[in-house]
Amino acid sequence: MSSSAAPGGLRSVAKRKNAADKKASANNSAPLSTRSAGAGGSSATMLKLFTDETQGLNLDPLVVLFLAVGFIFSVIILHVFAKVTGRFTSS
Amino acid sequence: MSGFRLLDLVKLFLPVLPEIELPLEKVSLDEKIIYTVIGGLVFLFSQLPLYGLAGDANLRIKDPFFFQRSIFAMEKGTLLELGLLPIITSAFLWQLAAGTRRLKVNLALRSERELFQAGQKLTGLVLSIIYALGFVSSGYYSGVIRDQSEFDNVIPYGSLFMIFVQIVSTSFIISLLAEIFDKGYGFGSGLLCFLALQAATNFVKDFIGLEVIQLPNSNKLDSFGSFVSLVRSVKFDLSKLHSSVWNSFTRAQLPNLTQFYISLITILIVIGLQNFRIEIPIRSTKVRGMNNIFPIRLLYTGALPIVFAYTVIANIQLLGFFSSSILKNYYPQVSKLVGQWEVNANTFNLVATSGVLYYLSPPTSLFGALLSPIKTIIYSSFVLILSAWFANKWSMISGSSPSDISKQFKEQAISITGKRDVSIVKEFSRIIPVAAVSGAFSLAVLAVAGDLLGGLGKGVSTIVGLISAFTILEEFMIEFQQSGGSSQFANAF
Numbered sequence: 296m297s298s299s300a301a302p303g304g305l306r307s308v309a310k311r312k313n314a315a316d317k318k319a320s321a322n323n324s325a326p327l328s329t330r331s332a333g334a335g336g337s338s339a340t341m342l343k344l345f346t347d348e349t350q351g352l353n354l355d356p357l358v359v360l361f362l363a364v365g366f367i368f369s370v371i372i373l374h375v376f377a378k379v380t381g382r383f384t385s386s
Numbered sequence: 387m388s389g390f391r392l393l394d395l396v397k398l399f400l401p402v403l404p405e406i407e408l409p410l411e412k413v414s415l416d417e418k419i420i421y422t423v424i425g426g427l428v429f430l431f432s433q434l435p436l437y438g439l440a441g442d443a444n445l446r447i448k449d450p451f452f453f454q455r456s457i458f459a460m461e462k463g464t465l466l467e468l469g470l471l472p473i474i475t476s477a478f479l480w481q482l483a484a485g486t487r488r489l490k491v492n493l494a495l496r497s498e499r500e501l502f503q504a505g506q507k508l509t510g511l512v513l514s515i516i517y518a519l520g521f522v523s524s525g526y527y528s529g530v531i532r533d534q535s536e537f538d539n540v541i542p543y544g545s546l547f548m549i550f551v552q553i554v555s556t557s558f559i560i561s562l563l564a565e566i567f568d569k570g571y572g573f574g575s576g577l578l579c580f581l582a583l584q585a586a587t588n589f590v591k592d593f594i595g596l597e598v599i600q601l602p603n604s605n606k607l608d609s610f611g612s613f614v615s616l617v618r619s620v621k622f623d624l625s626k627l628h629s630s631v632w633n634s635f636t637r638a639q640l641p642n643l644t645q646f647y648i649s650l651i652t653i654l655i656v657i658g659l660q661n662f663r664i665e666i667p668i669r670s671t672k673v674r675g676m677n678n679i680f681p682i683r684l685l686y687t688g689a690l691p692i693v694f695a696y697t698v699i700a701n702i703q704l705l706g707f708f709s710s711s712i713l714k715n716y717y718p719q720v721s722k723l724v725g726q727w728e729v730n731a732n733t734f735n736l737v738a739t740s741g742v743l744y745y746l747s748p749p750t751s752l753f754g755a756l757l758s759p760i761k762t763i764i765y766s767s768f769v770l771i772l773s774a775w776f777a778n779k780w781s782m783i784s785g786s787s788p789s790d791i792s793k794q795f796k797e798q799a800i801s802i803t804g805k806r807d808v809s810i811v812k813e814f815s816r817i818i819p820v821a822a823v824s825g826a827f828s829l830a831v832l833a834v835a836g837d838l839l840g841g842l843g844k845g846v847s848t849i850v851g852l853i854s855a856f857t858i859l860e861e862f863m864i865e866f867q868q869s870g871g872s873s874q875f876a877n878a879f
Contacts (some may be wrong), residue, residue, distance in 0.1 A: 325492040327485045330785025332493040337481055339786040339822075340688030342858045343575040344477045344506045345565040345785070347499045351405045356421065356566045357418065359406060363428045368551065372700045373437040377532065 389491050393498065396505040399525075403504055406565045413571055415869040422572040425563050426583050432465045432556055438545040439463055443530035444604050448729055450526075450736035453748050453837075454700045456680055456847040457693075459584040463530070465556040471563050471704070474697050476509035484781030507561060514557035519706030521553065522546040540735050557678035573865070574858035581693075582858060585851020589649055592641035593846070601639050602734045602754050612643045622808070638733045638750070641844075648841040649848040654833055656852050659685060659825070664817060667803040668795075677803065682817055684825040687780045689853035691773035692833050694780075696846060698772055699746055706743045748837040755838040766834045770827060777826030781818050787813035829853075 329336030335346040413421075435444065444463035449455075455462060460469035480502065483489035492498050508821040519528070531545045564576025572579065582761040595610030612634055619630035627648040635643045662684035670676035706724050725743030727736040739743040745764045749755035755762045781787060801807055829849060836845020866876070 323685075326494055327480060327487075327783040327787075328495050328785045328786075329499055331783075331787070331790050332499065332785075334493070334496075334499055337477075337784055339686055339740075339781060339784045340690065340853075341575045342474070342477055342481075342577050342690060342693070343489045343568045344473065344561075344577070345406070345503050345508075345568045347503050348405065348498065351400050351403045351504070353407045353563075354404050356406050356569070356571050359404075359562045359566060360424055360428060363563060364431075366555060366559055367399075367428070367431050367434060367465075370434055370437050372838070374435070377437065 393489075393491060393501045393505060396501050396508060396847060399508055400501070400504050403507055404562065405504075406562065406571075409414055409570055410696075415865055415873040417745050418572055418808060418865065419873075419875055421566060421578065425566055425572055425576070426579065427710055429560065429580050430587065432560065433461045434465050435463055436465060436467065436549050436552055438532055438548045438552075439527065440530050442526075442600070442625055445599065446530050446734060447526065448529075448736045450727055450738070451703060452733070452735045453701070453750075453843045454696065454703065456584070456588055456675050456852060457696050458700060459580060465552055465558075467553050468514050468557050470560065470564075470577055471697070472513035472557055473510045473699055474565060474577060474693065474783075475513055475701055476506050478694055478697055479509060480506045480785075482779065485779065488538070505854050509642075510561050513555075514554050517704055517708075518550050518553040518557070520704065522550050524708050524711035540557075572860050574854070578854035579858060582851045582855040585847045586855070588844075589848065589851075594645055595641075596623060599640065603731055606638070608640060610640055612637075612646050615640070616643065636674060638730070645841055645844040648836045648845045652832060652836055652845045653852055655851055656829075659828060659832075660853070660856060662825075664821065666813075668800050669803045670799055671801050671807075672799045680800075680802075681815075682821055684821055685821040685829065685853065686786075686818060686825055686859055687777045687784070689829065689850045690780060691777040692846060693830050693850055694776040695769045695772035695830065696833075696843075699768070702746055703743060706741075710741070710743075734751045748842070749840070750842065751840040752838060754840075755788045762838060766838070769834050770830045773826045773830040774823050777822040778819055781822035786818075788818055791818075 326332035329346060330338055335343070337343045438513065440446070444461075447463055449462055451460065452462075454460065456470070458469040458474065459466055460471060461467070464515045480489070482503065484491050489501055493502065495729075527546065530585060531542045534540075534542055534545075560580070564580065566572060567574065567576030567579055593611050593613050596614060597610040598607050599610055600606075601608055609618055615637070616631065616634040619634060620627065660683075661679045665679040665681050668678050668680045707727075710721045710724040710726075713724065723741055725738050725741035728739045729735070730737050737750065738747045745761050746768060748765060749758065749762060788811050791814055795801060795810055796807065802810055802813055805813055833846045833849055836848075837843070839845075866873070869876075873879065
């Protein structure tokens with residue numbers, strides 16, 4: 296193999312720079328999803344929304360469950376009141 | 387990053403948005419089971435009738451969204467009037483925007499991820515407010531408000547406001563419940579758990595629901611479940627036998643046996659499809675003789691492409707209906723272009739008869755599908771194309787893309803047998819997008835076939851529910867095996 300170009304030189308510098316640029320851009324490009332950032336979140340088959348903890352108003356899950364049950368019960372009580380008052384007024 | 391970003395807007399709301407704490411230590415299997423069960427129960431309880439509606443409102447509401455209710459758990463006349471639609475929509479919006487780089491966000495930074503997540507929650511809330519406003523202002527509830535007849539001219543602002551508050555707060559509570567699941571207290575993701583739960587309970591209720599209901603616009607009583615209705619109506623009178631059997635297969639007011647069989651066949655086909663996979667032989671690069679297989683499923687993206695396609699359709703339907711009802715008074719022509727509806731006297735469903743939305747709604751029976759071929763073709767291809775497009779995109783952005791997997795392989799010192807490290811990405815990108823798209827496409831064909839046969843969304847909800855259940859079961863089994871029999875529940879059984 297007798298190539299006329301000397302080893303090294305401008306061309307291989309350019310090549311090396313291209314390869315290095317490519318590698319750097321592959322490493323630096325921001326992840327496309329929270330999972331590829333390594334923080335959980337949606338996977339291929341699972342749609343998740345909330346996986347990080349923010350500095351906002353933090354609640355215990357039990358509190359939320361109680362709130363939810365409380366909300367549902369308040370609606371039930373409204374229904375019951377409506378039934379009772381309806382019976383007294385309209386009949 | 388200069389200029390204005392959408393995320394900066396979210397920052398304003400960050401301190402007031404409630405947020406579930408991450409578990410301090412690993413949640414045990416038993417705790418997870420309990421949280422999952424209680425979360426599911428609360429979700430089911432929220433199918434309570436709205437306060438402010440008349441008692442038989444869910445039979446008399448003129449319903450333009452009847453064909454998408456079972457997919458998104460949108461129960462007519464109940465607290466779950468919006469179901470999971472706002473949450474699912476906002477999740478898809480944000481995650482696709484980030485994945486396609488429409489949104490400037492660097493998810494590698496924790497602070498950005500927090501904003502991203504808060505943004506999803508906020509969008510869900512805003513969407514539910516918009517949709518709830520649409521419901522109360524479009525005349526959807528007219529005629530079914532309590533203590534008010536259809537002919538009263540007074541607008542019942544008080545009742546409508548109560549309904550609005552109930553719908554929005556339920557939607558917000560459901561999003562918090564989903565967050566409990568997502569943060570690792572329950573199995574899988576909240577949305578998929580709820581979808582699976584909804585599909586399962588509806589399937590049973592539609593088949594053997596014992597409730598007896600006064601049919602709208604008639605003096606007949608009929609049972610809710612299709613099977614119960616069949617059993618009830620069979621009398622030992624051979625001359626009437628075939629008409630009663632025919633009725634339980636074709637009745638349109640309540641679930642019928644046709645829908646049941648569509649769901650049943652769908653279940654069988656989905657279980658079949660679930661098992662299709664390509665097994666790629668892998669080996670350890672460190673230890674000689676450690677060989678294993680890495681499976682790539684045909685349903686690489688699960689049920690998400692179907693969910694996405696129907697989410698798009700549902701959002702268009704909702705927004706279209708609301709805007710058409712608003713435009714009716716000002717620009718009747720535009721409103722007609724968007725859509726026109728006609729009440730079906732038997733079912734009290736509002737069936738789209740013309741306009742854009744007509745072409746994006748499924749036919750109500752096979753006969754209807756054959757009668758309007760253009761609509762059938764447009765509707766089917768819309769679903770097929772959307773789900774295939776989404777599957778391709780999602781397999782690249784969801785963190786299980788070929789490059790992500792090859793990165794994992796490198797970290798764990800695994801390689802494909804007979805391939806060099808460098809060509810792992812190439813090998814996977816040859817398989818994964820094809821698997822994802824063809825899997826999504828076959829599911830979409832199944833969903834559309836169910837719709838065309840008159841499944842009214844039951845087939846779709848079965849697909850979504852079943853695959854979600856499989857996904858959750860998978861996670862449960864992994865947890866169960868890792869817990870090493872320390873679970874009290876496992877010992878009890």
